Amino acid sequence: MAINNKKINNKKGFTLVEVVVAIGMFVIIIAASSGIFARLFKSYRGAKNVNENMKNAQFALNLMSKTFRTSSVKYYIAGGGNIIVVYDYSQSSCIRYVFNGTALTKANTTIAVTESNCHNGASFVSPAIVMTSGAVTGSFYARDSRGNDSNNSSTRVGLVTVNMRITSGGAVDTGSSARIQSTSSLRDYTVSNVGIDPNNAP
Amino acid sequence: MFKLRNKNKKGFSIGEVILSTFVLGVTMVSVLSLYNQGLKSFQDERDSIIASMLAQEGVELARNVRDNNWARRSGVDDTDPATFASFGVSAGNTENDCRISYNSYVMNGEEIDYGSGILCAGASYALYVNAAGFYTHNSTGATATKFRRAITLDYSNSDDIVVTSFVSWDNGNPDTSNCTTANKCVFSQSTLTNWGTGT
Numbered sequence: 001m002a003i004n005n006k007k008i009n010n011k012k013g014f015t016l017v018e019v020v021v022a023i024g025m026f027v028i029i030i031a032a033s034s035g036i037f038a039r040l041f042k043s044y045r046g047a048k049n050v051n052e053n054m055k056n057a058q059f060a061l062n063l064m065s066k067t068f069r070t071s072s073v074k075y076y077i078a079g080g081g082n083i084i085v086v087y088d089y090s091q092s093s094c095i096r097y098v099f100n101g102t103a104l105t106k107a108n109t110t111i112a113v114t115e116s117n118c119h120n121g122a123s124f125v126s127p128a129i130v131m132t133s134g135a136v137t138g139s140f141y142a143r144d145s146r147g148n149d150s151n152n153s154s155t156r157v158g159l160v161t162v163n164m165r166i167t168s169g170g171a172v173d174t175g176s177s178a179r180i181q182s183t184s185s186l187r188d189y190t191v192s193n194v195g196i197d198p199n200n201a202p
Numbered sequence: 203m204f205k206l207r208n209k210n211k212k213g214f215s216i217g218e219v220i221l222s223t224f225v226l227g228v229t230m231v232s233v234l235s236l237y238n239q240g241l242k243s244f245q246d247e248r249d250s251i252i253a254s255m256l257a258q259e260g261v262e263l264a265r266n267v268r269d270n271n272w273a274r275r276s277g278v279d280d281t282d283p284a285t286f287a288s289f290g291v292s293a294g295n296t297e298n299d300c301r302i303s304y305n306s307y308v309m310n311g312e313e314i315d316y317g318s319g320i321l322c323a324g325a326s327y328a329l330y331v332n333a334a335g336f337y338t339h340n341s342t343g344a345t346a347t348k349f350r351r352a353i354t355l356d357y358s359n360s361d362d363i364v365v366t367s368f369v370s371w372d373n374g375n376p377d378t379s380n381c382t383t384a385n386k387c388v389f390s391q392s393t394l395t396n397w398g399t400g401t
Binding site: 018029033036037040041043044047048050051054055058061079080137138139141147152155156157159161163165178179180181182183184185189194 | 213226230234237238240241244245247248251252255256258259262263265266269270272273274275276304305331334335336337347
């Protein structure tokens with residue numbers, strides 16, 4: 001019996017002081033490292049959001065490039081701007097793309113218009129369709145295709161370059177971002193009278 | 203005897219403390235590095251998408267130069283300018299250090315950004331982002347990026363030019379002989395044919 005009592009005495013738990021000190025140390029270590037973890041989680045989430053938003057933006061960019069190839073540029077801002085209006089011959093539609101400060105939007109005209117009536121002042125469907133997710137800004141750089149029979153040196157094949165800057169947006173905007181860019185060379189030779197010999201039509 | 207045992211069982215030994223701290227440290231560091239790896243692969247994935255789009259753009263810009271040369275001819279029988287004028291490569295040759303920007307090829311008094319057509323001499327491959335937000339080789343008023351684009355032109359066959367556009371994202375020039383995602387390089391290639399040299 002006596003021996004058993006001694007044994008129990010030996011197995012006594014931690015004292016209050018020991019527990020308090022241990023918990024204190026634990027808290028200090030966790031507190032010190034939680035900042036690092038929080039930062040890491042935040043940038044991880046931010047990067048993940050940017051990647052997801054970038055995939056949407058890339059899809060939108062590919063759709064636009066496909067449209068541009070079969071279109072004529074009807075309105076653009078020289079040197080680069082946030083609006084472009086194109087007439088897509090494959091769909092016979094007049095389309096306006098706008099970077100409105102937070103997203104890329106697309107709008108067709110409210111009624112079908114001819115190529116000559118397709119310009120920035122036409123009546124477009126409102127609200128426009130939002131094509132991107134997250135926070136997206138960007139601009140269009142364009143040269144329209146131009147046929148000039150009297151002065152062939154001013155004849156040219158158009159081109160549209162689009163850039164987009166994608167940030168994660170929302171509550172977890174960590175400042176991480178991605179910028180993508182794509183160029184389409186236009187194929188509207190015949191309709192823009194590009195490369196057509198007036199005396200020797202094909 | 204009991205006193206001694208009691209003394210021995212009091213607190214942790216320095217060895218135990220060091221060992222437990224070490225175990226805790228290793229666990230934390232490994233968890234941290236796991237997340238860090240994830241973060242890095244996100245960034246790498248992002249950069250490879252940007253790079254592959256820039257590589258495709260290089261080919262498309264060269265195509266636009268070819269198309270413009272053809273468009274500027276006065277008639278279908280005309281051969282002037284040559285289909286591959288402003289390409290920076292002469293027939294039968296291969297150029298390995300060329301570059302072109304989105305607004306390089308500018309005519310009729312519109313803004314001229316960086317030379318004209320494709321430049322194949324003294325080329326710096328670095329891409330900058332200008333004030334309007336576009337990737338360009340012109341460093342004026344622009345911020346540097348980690349991306350570099352080099353274009354090679356193979357004009358050894360007189361009927362076409364093989365355009366290959368390399369983009370790297372590790373702040374080094376693209377390795378045109380060994381361009382793989384493992385060394386942070388992607389490329390895009392297209393053959394441009396010699397259009398309409400008369401009937």
